[in-house]
Amino acid sequence: VKYNVNGSVNRYKARLVAKGYAQTHGVDYEETFAPVAKMTTVQTIIALATAKGWHLHQMDVKNAFLHDELEEEVYIVQPPDFKSTSHTNSIWRLKKPLYHFKQAPQSWHSKIMQFLHRIGFQMSKSDNFLFIWSNSIDLIFIIINVDDLVIDGEHLAYINKVKMPLSRKFKMKDMNELHYFLGIEVIQTGNGIKLSQHHYILNLLIKFGMTDHNPILIPLDRNLKLHADSGTPCEPTQYRQIIGSLIYLTISQLDLSYLVGLLS
Numbered sequence: 001v002k003y004n005v006n007g008s009v010n011r012y013k014a015r016l017v018a019k020g021y022a023q024t025h026g027v028d029y030e031e032t033f034a035p036v037a038k039m040t041t042v043q044t045i046i047a048l049a050t051a052k053g054w055h056l057h058q059m060d061v062k063n064a065f066l067h068d069e070l071e072e073e074v075y076i077v078q079p080p081d082f083k084s085t086s087h088t089n090s091i092w093r094l095k096k097p098l099y100h101f102k103q104a105p106q107s108w109h110s111k112i113m114q115f116l117h118r119i120g121f122q123m124s125k126s127d128n129f130l131f132i133w134s135n136s137i138d139l140i141f142i143i144i145n146v147d148d149l150v151i152d153g154e155h156l157a158y159i160n161k162v163k164m165p166l167s168r169k170f171k172m173k174d175m176n177e178l179h180y181f182l183g184i185e186v187i188q189t190g191n192g193i194k195l196s197q198h199h200y201i202l203n204l205l206i207k208f209g210m211t212d213h214n215p216i217l218i219p220l221d222r223n224l225k226l227h228a229d230s231g232t233p234c235e236p237t238q239y240r241q242i243i244g245s246l247i248y249l250t251i252s253q254l255d256l257s258y259l260v261g262l263l264s
Helices: 039-052 104-118 156-169 198-207 236-249 254-263
Strands: 009-011 055-061 130-134 139-145 148-153 172-177 184-189 192-196
Touching: 039 055, 039 139, 039 148, 039 192, 055 156, 104 139, 104 156, 139 156, 148 156, 156 172, 184 198, 198 236, 236 254
Parallel strands: none
Antiparallel strands: 055 148, 055 172, 130 139, 139 148, 184 192
C-alpha cells in the first residue's frame, strides 16, 4: 500500500516477489547490500539547501530492481497461477532480478551508478549513494535511497537538465519539489525547510497503545539514574522496537536525543 503525506492511501501496488531466502551464497548470488543513503548525508544536503536557498526535488523510479540484467544463472519454479499450460514441468531462467532477490539491490545500484557516471556525476567518497556534478556555474547533488532520488541544486534549469536523461533511461515519476522522504515530511518555505515526523509519531502512539496518554514538556529528569536490576521488567522485544523507533524519531525531534541515548 502506497500512502500520501497525510496518511491516506495513494494506490495499491502488486508485484511478483522471489523467494530470496532459498538462494545460496556463491551459487546464485555473491555480494549484497541495501542501496540506502546515510541519514547524516540526507540531513547535510537538506541543511545545505536551507542555508543556500537551493531547490530540493524528488524523482521516483518505477520498479527499480527490475532494470538490470542478471550476471548469475538463476532459475525459479513457475509461480502459482502463472504456469504455462504447454510447459507445465518447466522452470524459468531469469534474465533480470526480481524483488526480494539477494542481488537485486546490488544490481540496481550498479546500473544507476554507471549511468550517472556517464552523464558526468561522481560518487562521493564518504557515501556510495551520494553523487555530485559540478561546473563553473552550478553544483548538483543526487541522493539515492532504493527507488527514491533526491536532487539538490541552485538552478532549476540544471536540475531539469539532469531529470531529462534520467527519465529517458529509466521509467521515473517526477515528484517535483521534495515533500515526503523516508517517512519524513519536508516542508519548504521562503524562510527555510522544516522536517516533521508528525504521522510517524501518530503511528508509533497507535502501535504501542499510547494514544490516551498525556504529553509532558520534559520527558526525563536529567538527574535520574537508571539501573538494569530495578523497576518492573518489560518484554524485551517490544522494548527494542520502541527504542529503535525513537532513535529514528530523533531525526526531527532533537530534544529526545538525551532520553533515547540513556534508554538505549
